[in-house]
Amino acid sequence: MNRDKLKKLGIDLPLFPTTSVGSFPKPDELKKARADFRKRAITAAQFRQKEEEATRFWVKKQEELDIDILVDGEMYRGDMVAYFAETMEGFEQGGLVRSYGNRYYHKPVIVRPVKWKGPITVDWWQFAQRQTVRPMKGMLTGPYTIMDWCFNEYYPDRRATALALAKEIRKEVEALIGAGAKIIQIDEPALSVRPEEMAVAREAVEVVTKGLPAYFVTHVCYGAFEFIYPEMLSLPFDNFDLEMSNSDLDLLRLFGKNPFTKDLSAGVVDVHSHRVEDLVTVRRRIEGIARVVSPERIWIDPDCGLKTRTVEEAVSKLQVVSLAAAEARQKWQKKAV
Amino acid sequence: MPIFTANHSSYPRIGDKPEEQRLRRAFDSRDRNEIRDEELEAVIREVVSDAVADQEKAGLDLVTDGQIRWYDPISHLMQSFKGVKVGGLLRFFDTNFYFRVPRVEGRLERKGTLFADEVARVRKSARRPFKVVLTGPVTLAAFSEVDGTAYPRLEGLVQDLTKFLAAECAALSDVSWIQVEEPVLVRRPELFPLVASSLAEFSRNKGPAKLNLATYFGDVSALYEKFQGLPVDGLTLDFSYGAKRLLEVVEKTPSEKVLFLGVVDGRSTRLENLKELGSVYEKICARHKGKELYLTSSCGLEYLPRGRAFEKLALLVKLKEVLS
Numbered sequence: 001m002n003r004d005k006l007k008k009l010g011i012d013l014p015l016f017p018t019t020s021v022g023s024f025p026k027p028d029e030l031k032k033a034r035a036d037f038r039k040r041a042i043t044a045a046q047f048r049q050k051e052e053e054a055t056r057f058w059v060k061k062q063e064e065l066d067i068d069i070l071v072d073g074e075m076y077r078g079d080m081v082a083y084f085a086e087t088m089e090g091f092e093q094g095g096l097v098r099s100y101g102n103r104y105y106h107k108p109v110i111v112r113p114v115k116w117k118g119p120i121t122v123d124w125w126q127f128a129q130r131q132t133v134r135p136m137k138g139m140l141t142g143p144y145t146i147m148d149w150c151f152n153e154y155y156p157d158r159r160a161t162a163l164a165l166a167k168e169i170r171k172e173v174e175a176l177i178g179a180g181a182k183i184i185q186i187d188e189p190a191l192s193v194r195p196e197e198m199a200v201a202r203e204a205v206e207v208v209t210k211g212l213p214a215y216f217v218t219h220v221c222y223g224a225f226e227f228i229y230p231e232m233l234s235l236p237f238d239n240f241d242l243e244m245s246n247s248d249l250d251l252l253r254l255f256g257k258n259p260f261t262k263d264l265s266a267g268v269v270d271v272h273s274h275r276v277e278d279l280v281t282v283r284r285r286i287e288g289i290a291r292v293v294s295p296e297r298i299w300i301d302p303d304c305g306l307k308t309r310t311v312e313e314a315v316s317k318l319q320v321v322s323l324a325a326a327e328a329r330q331k332w333q334k335k336a337v
Numbered sequence: 338m339p340i341f342t343a344n345h346s347s348y349p350r351i352g353d354k355p356e357e358q359r360l361r362r363a364f365d366s367r368d369r370n371e372i373r374d375e376e377l378e379a380v381i382r383e384v385v386s387d388a389v390a391d392q393e394k395a396g397l398d399l400v401t402d403g404q405i406r407w408y409d410p411i412s413h414l415m416q417s418f419k420g421v422k423v424g425g426l427l428r429f430f431d432t433n434f435y436f437r438v439p440r441v442e443g444r445l446e447r448k449g450t451l452f453a454d455e456v457a458r459v460r461k462s463a464r465r466p467f468k469v470v471l472t473g474p475v476t477l478a479a480f481s482e483v484d485g486t487a488y489p490r491l492e493g494l495v496q497d498l499t500k501f502l503a504a505e506c507a508a509l510s511d512v513s514w515i516q517v518e519e520p521v522l523v524r525r526p527e528l529f530p531l532v533a534s535s536l537a538e539f540s541r542n543k544g545p546a547k548l549n550l551a552t553y554f555g556d557v558s559a560l561y562e563k564f565q566g567l568p569v570d571g572l573t574l575d576f577s578y579g580a581k582r583l584l585e586v587v588e589k590t591p592s593e594k595v596l597f598l599g600v601v602d603g604r605s606t607r608l609e610n611l612k613e614l615g616s617v618y619e620k621i622c623a624r625h626k627g628k629e630l631y632l633t634s635s636c637g638l639e640y641l642p643r644g645r646a647f648e649k650l651a652l653l654v655k656l657k658e659v660l661s
Contacts, residue, residue: 094606095353095645096358098349098350099433100426100435100437109606148433149433152605153605194431222428224428246425247438248425270425272426
């Protein structure tokens with residue numbers, strides 16, 4: 001683990017630290033408040049209060065479950081790209097398109113130059129961090145993914161779009177660091193879509209992170225990793241958060257051929273299944289991963305954001321993540337002794 | 338030489354207005370056990386009819402069922418076989434759309450009809466010539482996880498899939514075109530011989546319908562000449578990737594097959610300029626040696642909001658007027 005960097009930032013983590021990818025399900029009360037707010041049945045202040053309550057709930061829940069690096073749960077967000085598109089200049093809300101099965105999202109359209117108008121996530125990061133002494137991750141969507149998940153009717157090509165977005169997203173990263181964030185996750189799930197564009201993605205991510213004092217995590221999921229591994233390791237991130245249980249630990253075959261040289265946040269529970277994995281299954285997954293990647297480099301978390309599960313399912317999945325990680329910690333510490 | 342317009346394959350199943358979202362609501366309600374299977378089925382049928390009606394309203398000459406029933410291009414057909422379990426999600430090419438990865442755990446067995454019954458039902462309601470669209474055996478096999486004991490080699494799985502799908506095609510009636518989609522060729526051109534032998538089997542079984550190979554999500558200019566020797570009547574080409582190269586190749590080697598030109602970008606909301614399209618495709622139309630030529634989108638239209646998808650179809654009809 002890049003412990004030197006983390007230590008310099010004042011963060012000391014145990015073996016197999018636990019975290020989450022970002023989103024949690026919105027409690028029913030918040031869902032109702034969102035609907036009421038849309039109908040103008042409640043005020044913005046009342047709505048904000050419900051979002052804060054839900055955020056407090058999830059921060060407390062993560063502490064109870066002994067998660068090491070927390071997230072705010074994104075109670076204030078709808079979609080991970082639309083949220084940024086709604087708060088930056090240059091976008092219009094697009095129509096609904098399907099992402100899988102019966103799930104749809106409003107795909108934004110870039111119609112003018114994109115522009116950061118001011119802090120987007122900082123206020124919520126500060127609110128969540130105030131609720132706990134544990135480190136809270138700053139959470140952003142990266143420029144390559146925003147570019148790929150929006151329709152573009154303004155910029156001449158994909159590279160120009162990604163770089164324009166990168167310049168603006170960097171301002172948000174600077175604002176988060178200014179507010180005190182030490183670990184910042186820049187989600188780039190679209191990274192694997194066009195392997196031939198890895199250079200574009202790298203250029204964009206470098207614009208966002210270069211020279212900034214934070215430990216950078218990225219989340220990449222549900223892609224054809226065989227086309228971008230090991231090249232993706234050259235991206236300027238300290239930690240790659242990857243879904244591994246969805247593909248039955250298939251990624252380990254790639255890591256066997258080319259060693260995984262960065263820190264790894266390993267997804268060990270499937271976020272698209274209602275079934276909560278038992279401890280034996282998750283233990284087996286962690287052990288399988290630790291046979292290929294040095295335990296010193298491994299963080300443990302779910303495959304992806306848990307927002308599509310029920311609150312109960314999400315809590316149960318986090319619980320099994322936490323228990324299995326604690327077990328692994330004990331086991332490997334004993335081995336070390 | 339006559340020019341026609343065709344829907345490529347899929348069509349958005351919901352729109353932005355609440356009344357256009359009944360399919361989404363119906364699936365949610367079924368998940369919560371609030372409605373029965375028959376009620377969900379009734380909504381699906383209505384939405385299929387709407388998709389066909391939209392294509393007819395836009396003025397297309399050749400329509401599809403919009404693939405409204407398809408969960409995704411891979412698992413929809415694969416889950417119809419015994420021996421297959423549907424697994425986790427994986428991104429479909431470079432889209433932001435995900436399919437469920439089939440796991441082939443045993444030799445394939447047909448559970449029942451795959452698509453012939455459904456095609457017969459939709460065909461009755463469509464007033465225009467109809468095209469059946471199915472993902473090809475090589476793409477289905479390549480995007481599946483395969484147990485090596487059931488099928489030690491990809492070829493075996495492709496052969497079985499071809500056998501079942503081609504047999505189903507033989508049962509189709511009153512269908513103008515059967516479109517076999519093999520987008521895997523843009524990623525793995527070395528699979529071309531497998532695609533060729535699979536298409537030969539379709540060609541023997543297709544009945545009176547014409548057979549069309551579709552590729553998309555990549556530049557196939559390097560394969561274009563080889564395509565000319567395939568036992569198919571038509572070729573559907575995506576001009577949104579490496580358009581310049583493909584245009585040059587198609588202009589240089591006029592095809593004797595029916596070409597379905599994917600001239601509007603099925604992945605971009607940017608509406609193409611009619612004049613520019615006209616000037617780009619004029620030469621191909623003039624030099625084309627085939628009996629007919631179709632204008633279509635680069636891929637299925639499900640990647641667009643419904644309103645824009647309809648506008649793209651309408652644009653095809655206007656382009657046809659310009660080029661004719």
